[in-house]
Amino acid sequence: MKYFEKLEQFNMTNAYKFLDYYNELDLLLAKALNQADYVSFRDKVRDLSGKNAVIKRYRDDLFQLGNLRNAIAHQTKGGAPIAEPFEETVKLIQKILEEFKNPKRVIPAFQFEVFTVTPDTPLINLLQEMKTQNFSQAPILDHDGKVIEVVSTNTISRWLIAEYENQLIDLTAAKISDLMPHVETKENYALISRNTTVYEAAEIYLKKSKEKKSQLDCLIITQNGKPTEKLMGIVCIEDIAPYLMD
Structure with missing residues (x-):
């Protein structure tokens, strides 16, 4: 300049x-x-x-x-x-x-009602919500409400390929638990607190992706960055890209 x-x-x-x-x-x-x-x-x-x-x-x-x-x-x-x-x-x-x-913080910047699933949630329910709400990742919660994994459109694609090869595709019977073995990188997300700045979030995204040797699916926002707290929003690479270092 x-x-x-x-x-x-x-x-x-x-x-x-x-x-x-x-x-x-x-x-x-x-x-x-x-x-x-x-x-x-x-x-x-x-x-x-x-x-x-x-x-x-x-x-x-x-x-x-x-x-x-x-x-x-x-x-x-x-x-x-x-x-x-x-x-x-x-x-x-x-x-x-x-x-x-x-500094701009992730809340309220990326605050919205997060759609979540459990291992028992029918896959068809997730697909319908993804189509209606236009999102690509959903946190999986255990029965205590704790985040245990993230299911993405990539996970669904991997499951479909495996089921097709075995000629077993049945969308109406499938549950989220059926998809979980097909998550490409386990726990491929990070939890951050609502007070995290957007630039800090960008740094966390890069650091965690490097540690995982895989691009994170998302950053999940809670009050204090703990998996048992209410989910307040999700940050994806498209959201955080403007704040990444050049």
Whole structure:
């Protein structure tokens, strides 16, 4: 991204806006790190990027924005900055500031009534709901209401192939328990709390997928990320893709 241009005749509005956002963010970074002594903006970003998903996401942008700040603050003409940021640059630092102050969380972003099944649920019931509600994964709960697995359209496809090969397909008699042996990767999901930020969720998705050596089917949201709690929403790769690291 081209962050600034030099102008012989310029309007100072963007420069002052940029510095206001920068200074506020700089103070918040210091507060987050509990730093009383002077530490450079670059060092704050570097240190906090290992602890905060928003800062990690924008780390490279913040390094460049720090360089721009130095150009604006230290190079003056008649007491006024000679570097005037583009409007998109001002919007970028404003966006980072707002996301750092009030990070978007998975609830309410991905909150909805989750359709669940048990091992005894007829497969036909799940198929009808998938068609009506247009979803591709459903958590399987045991009789105590605890999440034990996730069934997906991929699971159904694998079951159908196996049944076809054995010439045993009977959708009306099949139950979710019949599908469970055909789950490609066992426990291919992760539980997260409602307070998880969208960037944290993206990091969890990548980390767990790497551990499983398989793309997770979904992230399941509960109050505190525990399998016995009421399900509040589900996050799929399509939902989290905009928040994944470039």
